[in-house]
Amino acid sequence: ILFNGDDITGSAPAAIARRGIIRSFQISAVFPHLSVLENVRVALQRKLGTSFNFWQAERSLDVLNGRARELLAAVDLEDYAEHQTVELSYGRKRALEIATTLAMEPELMLLDEPTQGMGLEDVDRIRALIKKVSAGRTVLMVEHNMSVVSSIADTITVLQRGATLAEGPYAEVSKNPAVIEAYMGTAQTELQGH
Numbered sequence: 001i002l003f004n005g006d007d008i009t010g011s012a013p014a015a016i017a018r019r020g021i022i023r024s025f026q027i028s029a030v031f032p033h034l035s036v037l038e039n040v041r042v043a044l045q046r047k048l049g050t051s052f053n054f055w056q057a058e059r060s061l062d063v064l065n066g067r068a069r070e071l072l073a074a075v076d077l078e079d080y081a082e083h084q085t086v087e088l089s090y091g092r093k094r095a096l097e098i099a100t101t102l103a104m105e106p107e108l109m110l111l112d113e114p115t116q117g118m119g120l121e122d123v124d125r126i127r128a129l130i131k132k133v134s135a136g137r138t139v140l141m142v143e144h145n146m147s148v149v150s151s152i153a154d155t156i157t158v159l160q161r162g163a164t165l166a167e168g169p170y171a172e173v174s175k176n177p178a179v180i181e182a183y184m185g186t187a188q189t190e191l192q193g194h
Contacts, residue, residue: 003108020107024097024114032086036077036096039085040068043103071099075129091122095129102133109133111141115148127151150174158182 001009008016030039041064072078075095080088085096094114101109114130115123127148130139134152143149149156150170157167158179166176173179 017104020105021110022101022104022106022108023110024094024101024112030085030093030096030100032084034085035081036072036083036085036088037065037068037081039096040071040099040103041065043100044068044071047104068103071102074102074133075099076125089122091118091125094118094122094126098126098129098133107137109137109139111139111143113142113144115143115145123148146174 001007003016003019003021006019008019008021011019031042034042041061044064044067069078069081072081075098077092077095077099080092085093088096098114111130115126118126123145130141131152133139139152141149141152153170155168156170156173158165158173158176160182165182166173166179
């Protein structure tokens, strides 16, 4: 596996993250009993390689908290900064996870089914958020919600049994007879996305 020309095959996850590839999982991975702000601050501390410094606590926390609030604003969670994470809806927890991912300043974000298990309101929120945070970075997303895929993706790749079945813009791939046959069981149908 090459990333920016370097072989990262077999690299440890932490080494891959330091190169700028950050992943989020299908199941939200946040600290439920920390505040929303504290979750982002933990991610910032990890990125910066800092920990709590007793002698510079107030100054270093002010800097981290300021950046954490910026990231929360980017994902529309600034009003929830002091809430315990356990109180958030599932969709807002996913937004928080995206904020913690952004704290690592990734060049490549890997998102695994970011809208899975969400109601329509949360799906729309996460869809808009992914579109917003994709500016200036690459987002590689596994997603089965065709409405989300059609509204976000520049290029989609359809896999079947680990092999590429089709690749290109959604409008083109969604009409590909092999894709329709593989996923709908018949070539007489068209995949619905919009």
